[in-house]
Structure formats: C-alpha cells, structure tokens
Amino acid sequence: xxxxSESDQQQVRQMLAGMIAPVRLVFFTQTLGCxxxxxxxxxxxxxxxxxxxxxxxxxxxxxxxxxxxxxSVDRVPxxxxxxxxxxxxxxxxxxxxxxxxSLVDAVxxxxxxxxxxxxxxxxxxxxxxxxLSVQVFVTPT
Amino acid sequence: MALESPHITAIAIExxxxxxxxxxxxxxxxxxxxxxxxxxxxxxxxxxxxxxEALGALQADDHRQ
Numbered sequence: 001x002x003x004x005s006e007s008d009q010q011q012v013r014q015m016l017a018g019m020i021a022p023v024r025l026v027f028f029t030q031t032l033g034c035x036x037x038x039x040x041x042x043x044x045x046x047x048x049x050x051x052x053x054x055x056x057x058x059x060x061x062x063x064x065x066x067x068x069x070x071x072s073v074d075r076v077p078x079x080x081x082x083x084x085x086x087x088x089x090x091x092x093x094x095x096x097x098x099x100x101x102s103l104v105d106a107v108x109x110x111x112x113x114x115x116x117x118x119x120x121x122x123x124x125x126x127x128x129x130x131x132l133s134v135q136v137f138v139t140p141t
Numbered sequence: 142m143a144l145e146s147p148h149i150t151a152i153a154i155e156x157x158x159x160x161x162x163x164x165x166x167x168x169x170x171x172x173x174x175x176x177x178x179x180x181x182x183x184x185x186x187x188x189x190x191x192x193x194e195a196l197g198a199l200q201a202d203d204h205r206q
Binding site: 036055072075084087088089090091092093094096099102109110113114115117118120121122124125126127128130131132133134135136137138139140 | 142143144145146147148149150151152153154155156157158159162164166167170171173174175176177178188189192195196
C-alpha cells in the first residue's frame with residue numbers, strides 16, 4: 001500500500017514541479033534493528049517517483065563507512081538532502097507526518113538554492129564563522 | 142540557515158524514534174531547537190526572534206568573525 005494518498009501525491013508532484021536543479025536524497029539504512037528504515041525508504045521512493053529531478057541513493061550505515069563519514073551521519077535512518085553541493089541538511093527518523101512536508105520543503109529549497117530568509121537574517125548568518133549545529137526535534141503528529 | 146552559511150548544519154530529528162536524544166537534550170515538547178548543544182529554543186518563533194535566540198548567545202564566543 002502506498003504511504004502517500006492519491007491527493008498527497010498530486011499535491012507533492014505540483015510542488016516538486018517548481019524544482020530547478022536536481023536533488024539527491026542520500027539515505028543511510030541498516031538491515032537489523034531499524035524498523036523505521038524500511039518506512040523511510042518507502043517514503044523516499046514515493047517522493048522520487050513524483051519528480052525526475054529527485055533521486056535516492058542508499059548506503060549501509062554499517063558497511064559504507066566512507067559515505068557515513070563523508071555525510072557525518074551518526075544514526076539511522078538518516079537522509080541527507082544534497083543538491084549541487086551538500087549544505088548540511090539532514091533528517092533523522094522516517095520523514096512521516098509533519099516531517100514529510102519539511103522534507104519536501106528542504107528538497108525545494110536546495111533545488112532552488114534559495115532559503116527564503118530575509119536579507120537581514122542572511123547578513124547575520126554570514127557572521128557565523130565556525131561550525132554550528134542546529135537540531136530541531138519534531139514528532140510526526 | 143544551512144543554505145545561507147557553509148558552517149551551519151540543519152538537522153531534523155524525529156523525537157519518538159530516538160529516546161536517547163530526547164533524554165540527553167531534555168525534550169519535553171516539540172518543536173524544540175538545540176543550537177550547538179547549548180542554546181535551547183522551545184516552540185516555533187517568528188524568523189527575527191528565532192535568529193536572535195539562535196545566534197544571540199554566540200556573539201561572545203568564537204562563532205563570529
């Protein structure tokens with residue numbers, strides 16, 4: 001059974017039609033002890049089916065050490081939303097519920113290369129000169 | 142934010158899947174934002190306030206040029 005309803009698919013397809021550059025959903029999974037990895041992969045497959053510009057790339061968290069290090073991933077399921085460059089946008093956990101729309105938004109932002117933030121905010125962010133992690137905790141409902 | 146700064150990583154975490162992180166960061170409600178393991182912002186704030194909270198406390202240390 002599809003994770004996304006027919007009307008959700010239609011809506012997401014329309015949103016993704018606004019994409020400009022291709023986006024890779026770099027997905028990290030593991031075979032054992034990660035039930036939500038299966039759910040996450042199904043969601044990603046359904047999203048990528050809605051736009052030719054979205055692709056899914058899967059790596060094994062245990063085996064693909066080089067990729068785990070390259071994308072600084074420390075748990076699964078993990079999704080890196082990557083465009084022409086990696087901006088450091090990550091999702092941990094299956095992107096269901098509210099998280100799903102956040103994922104679609106992230107794909108659009110990366111594809112367009114436009115954060116949509118105000119000029120003042122952008123200027124302030126230019127001041128950040130050392131690594132800074134912004135973790136947002138959310139729930140699906 | 143991550144899109145506008147090469148130094149910023151933006152990480153969305155599904156809280157119910159990672160109880161260890163919920164405990165470590167004392168997550169009692171969502172959305173909750175944790176900046177650099179030290180600044181905590183509970184709830185969704187308008188953009189200017191959010192940026193102020195997230196970056197305000199960094200002015201004294203080495204995150205600014």
